[in-house]
Amino acid sequence: MSIVIKGGTVVAADRSHAADVLIEGETIAAIGPDLAGDTVLDAEGAFIMPGGIDPHTHLEMPFMGTTAAETWESGTAAALAGGTTMVVDFVIPEGDDLLGALNIWEERATRQASSDYSYHMCITGWSQAIFEVMPQVVARGVNSFKHFMAYKGALMVNDDQMFASFQRCAELGALPLVHAENGDIVAALQQKLLADGITGPEGHAFSRPPEVEGEATNRAIMIADAAGVPVYIVHTSCEQAHEAIRRARQKGMRVYGEPLIQHLVLDESVYANADWDYAAQRVMSPPFRDKAHQDGLWAGLAAGSLQVVATDHCAFSAEQKRMGLDNFTRIPNGTGGLEDRLPVLWTKGVETGRLTPNEFVAVTSTNIARILNIYPRKGAVLPGSDADLVVLDPKLGKTISAARQASIIDYNVFEGVEVRGLPRYTLSRGEVVHSAGRNEAPRPGRGRFVPRPSFPAPHRALSTWKEIVAPRAVVRDPALMPIGV
Ligand SMILES: NC(=O)NCCC(=O)O
Numbered sequence: 001m002s003i004v005i006k007g008g009t010v011v012a013a014d015r016s017h018a019a020d021v022l023i024e025g026e027t028i029a030a031i032g033p034d035l036a037g038d039t040v041l042d043a044e045g046a047f048i049m050p051g052g053i054d055p056h057t058h059l060e061m062p063f064m065g066t067t068a069a070e071t072w073e074s075g076t077a078a079a080l081a082g083g084t085t086m087v088v089d090f091v092i093p094e095g096d097d098l099l100g101a102l103n104i105w106e107e108r109a110t111r112q113a114s115s116d117y118s119y120h121m122c123i124t125g126w127s128q129a130i131f132e133v134m135p136q137v138v139a140r141g142v143n144s145f146k147h148f149m150a151y152k153g154a155l156m157v158n159d160d161q162m163f164a165s166f167q168r169c170a171e172l173g174a175l176p177l178v179h180a181e182n183g184d185i186v187a188a189l190q191q192k193l194l195a196d197g198i199t200g201p202e203g204h205a206f207s208r209p210p211e212v213e214g215e216a217t218n219r220a221i222m223i224a225d226a227a228g229v230p231v232y233i234v235h236t237s238c239e240q241a242h243e244a245i246r247r248a249r250q251k252g253m254r255v256y257g258e259p260l261i262q263h264l265v266l267d268e269s270v271y272a273n274a275d276w277d278y279a280a281q282r283v284m285s286p287p288f289r290d291k292a293h294q295d296g297l298w299a300g301l302a303a304g305s306l307q308v309v310a311t312d313h314c315a316f317s318a319e320q321k322r323m324g325l326d327n328f329t330r331i332p333n334g335t336g337g338l339e340d341r342l343p344v345l346w347t348k349g350v351e352t353g354r355l356t357p358n359e360f361v362a363v364t365s366t367n368i369a370r371i372l373n374i375y376p377r378k379g380a381v382l383p384g385s386d387a388d389l390v391v392l393d394p395k396l397g398k399t400i401s402a403a404r405q406a407s408i409i410d411y412n413v414f415e416g417v418e419v420r421g422l423p424r425y426t427l428s429r430g431e432v433v434h435s436a437g438r439n440e441a442p443r444p445g446r447g448r449f450v451p452r453p454s455f456p457a458p459h460r461a462l463s464t465w466k467e468i469v470a471p472r473a474v475v476r477d478p479a480l481m482p483i484g485v
Pocket residue numbers: 058179235283284285286312314333334335
């Protein structure tokens with residue numbers, strides 16, 4: 001059984017060209033003119049792209065005394081409806097039990113996911129047990145470890161713990177990820193704001209100014225450099241953090257930055273909204289910033305100093321957000337975006353000329369697959385690649401509305417935004433899993449785990465260079481040395 005996608009323009013990260021795409025089974029078999037297959041999908045006037053990969057989701061995440069309401073079933077269905085064919089979710093262990101947590105995530109995902117998926121493992125403390133189990137996590141296809149510099153008293157790790165974990169990542173050929181905000185200063189600012197009588201969602205933004213993100217980003221990069229490992233900074237939201245990443249890259253460090261679609265499009269004015277629910281539903285960390293920061297992020301994506309656009313999809317219901325009605329520090333942090341990332345980025349990025357279609361593909365799919373070591377199985381339109389594809393129709397549009405979304409959340413932070421560039425078709429491993437205008441039911445259990453092997457090459461390059469430039473004692477002729485007293 002084969003499928004041919006006919007009449008479209010193939011848009012890859014490096015070029016665009018008119019071609020048909022032939023799919024046999026789960027993979028792309030051929031790309032070229034006049035291909036034939038059992039089933040024909042019309043791509044006239046549309047772009048054939050690699051399916052989106054969201055490298056940053058928290059489906060059913062236990063956090064801040066509750067659990068994110070978006071399930072693996074609804075979240076992955078929402079992803080496919082929006083053209084994202086793979087998600088990478090964060091496993092949060094309790095204490096040292098990394099493998100136990102991985103099993104819990106595996107159970108949920110295997111049962112519910114309709115898109116493909118993979119995991120990052122979170123390091124929320126440090127011990128000999130964690131040191132010893134990290135290779136087993138890598139052996140199970142999880143090659144990235146996330147560190148929270150924020151959320152003091154909960155998920156936060158200190159510099160010495162992070163340094164130890166980064167060194168272990170270097171040994172294992174694994175990639176450390178960092179949530180970079182100075183958790184000590186955030187906690188102190190939160191207490192000061194509450195004492196000053198600021199209890200509403202605006203307090204959340206005041207307690208996390210760009211400086212706390214910039215400082216932590218610089219520190220994370222310094223620690224990664226000392227440990228001799230590349231580093232990936234999640235949800236880069238401001239110029240201070242971007243500047244740190246840009247400067248490190250100019251110095252030759254392998255540092256990656258990930259803006260979110262929310263930070264690119266939504267700004268801090270939401271927290272001043274008179275409607276408490278509206279403001280609280282937009283509480284996430286880091287908070288939304290002003291236009292100057294947004295302009296910097298867009299420029300970084302075009303210039304290549306930032307590589308990835310993610311969502312950090314961590315979606316709580318309106319009721320859950322009300323846990324912080326009289327205290328902003330109790331509002332569960334997180335927003336959604338899985339279903340909207342591609343169309344919003346297309347509309348606000350490509351249609352405005354901030355990004356080319358090829359850059360769009362790079363930051364939503366190809367760069368992510370490369371950084372996470374699953375390219376070209378994912379993130380590519382090439383013979384042999386998984387047939388995870390989006391036929392994106394630049395004329396197909398909608399007004400975003402929670403009332404019509406696949407996500408089960410009862411609001412949408414992009415409510416009312418008009419977008420174009422919707423998927424005419426989404427294909428996951430050769431199967432049409434979404435067609436425009438049809439509300440597909442979730443297909444729990446069809447998604448598959450994508451193992452990500454360790455990738456020692458960047459680490460080896462770094463350690464080779466570090467060895468060459470390592471400090472060395474000067475060998476002096478004893479005959480020429482001054483005589484000691
Ligand atoms: N970002 C956020 O507010 N919630 C999800 C957890 C995290 O990534 O920090």
